[in-house]
Amino acid sequence: MSSNKVAIVTGASQGIGRSTAIRLAKDFGAIVLVARNRENLEQTAQAVTEAGAQALAIGIDLSLPDAAQAVVDQTLAAYGRIDALLNIAGAVPQIDLFDMTDEQWNNGLALKLHGARRLTIAAWPALKATSGSVVLMSGNSAVVPKAPYAAVGTINAAIVALAKAFSDRGIEDGVQVNSVLPGPVMTGRRQSYLEHWAPLHNMSVEEATAKFPKEAGIARYGSPEEIAELMAFVVSPGAQWMTGSTLRMDGGEVKSV
Numbered sequence: 001m002s003s004n005k006v007a008i009v010t011g012a013s014q015g016i017g018r019s020t021a022i023r024l025a026k027d028f029g030a031i032v033l034v035a036r037n038r039e040n041l042e043q044t045a046q047a048v049t050e051a052g053a054q055a056l057a058i059g060i061d062l063s064l065p066d067a068a069q070a071v072v073d074q075t076l077a078a079y080g081r082i083d084a085l086l087n088i089a090g091a092v093p094q095i096d097l098f099d100m101t102d103e104q105w106n107n108g109l110a111l112k113l114h115g116a117r118r119l120t121i122a123a124w125p126a127l128k129a130t131s132g133s134v135v136l137m138s139g140n141s142a143v144v145p146k147a148p149y150a151a152v153g154t155i156n157a158a159i160v161a162l163a164k165a166f167s168d169r170g171i172e173d174g175v176q177v178n179s180v181l182p183g184p185v186m187t188g189r190r191q192s193y194l195e196h197w198a199p200l201h202n203m204s205v206e207e208a209t210a211k212f213p214k215e216a217g218i219a220r221y222g223s224p225e226e227i228a229e230l231m232a233f234v235v236s237p238g239a240q241w242m243t244g245s246t247l248r249m250d251g252g253e254v255k256s257v
């Protein structure tokens with residue numbers, strides 16, 4: 001890729017973040033890959049390089065307060081600019097509303113909400129300089145919160161509001177900010193959840209895997225590559241006038257208007 005544009009992708013060690021990083025290699029000259037697992041990040045870096053972009057892997061825990069500035073500093077030291085920030089990292093525990101402890105709530109918030117908020121603020125001056133784009137990853141649970149995974153829904157709803165607030169400032173500063181809400185996507189995270197959930201409910205993993213799309217009223221799970229295509233569009237020149245928007249890709253799961 002001949003572009004000199006630089007994108008930061010969090011959660012790039014696996015799942016939707018990894019697929020997004022690889023897809024963005026077609027449109028950006030360099031992709032900065034952020035997550036904790038360095039070995040997995042190196043595998044993504046290899047795939048990004050093969051897809052035509054430079055890659056910089058930063059192994060860091062984004063729930064820690066100093067991590068955001070460290071990611072921005074390393075990115076600017078390596079490439080001198082930031083054109084897009086895709087906040088995808090998230091690991092909110094899926095625990096019943098009445099069982100979840102304060103610590104578990106705080107862990108979910110520390111990464112998915114505050115990690116994304118801090119990184120967006122730390123990258124903002126560089127994004128302002130390039131009239132760049134930010135995406136914050138939410139999820140359908142923001143609009144259909146359920147008791148068995150209330151924290152995910154609550155934090156995803158907060159992410160939508162946070163993206164709106166950033167987009168408000170972005171109108172002045174020339175930075176475009178949107179949130180993306182996937183429905184159920186088959187990633188390693190979902191696979192592990194199903195493997196844990198199925199025996200607790202006297203089901204095989206295959207039965208549990210089939211049960212959720214059926215109950216959600218959709219034909220199948222989405223793939224990480226499909227969400228990556230949407231992420232690539234949101235940060236592309238063709239989407240430049242789209243800001244403050246909440247984009248859903250869910251196979252038709254949300255039935256309301």
Ligand SMILES: NC(=O)c1ccc[n+]([C@@H]2O[C@H](COP(=O)([O-])OP(=O)(O)OC[C@H]3O[C@@H](n4cnc5c(N)ncnc54)[C@H](OP(=O)(O)O)[C@@H]3O)[C@@H](O)[C@H]2O)c1
Binds near residue numbers: 015061062091139
């Ligand atoms: N899959 C779905 O059905 C679905 C639906 C709606 C929304 N989403 C959202 O999409 C995002 C990605 O989901 P996914 O299914 O692809 O999940 P995943 O496969 O579990 O990936 C989560 C990513 O977050 C990173 N991460 C976790 N804790 C971190 C920390 N403390 N610091 C830095 N990075 C951390 C993980 O890397 P390390 O472990 O290496 O740190 C990993 O790269 C999440 O925000 C999720 O809520 C997913």
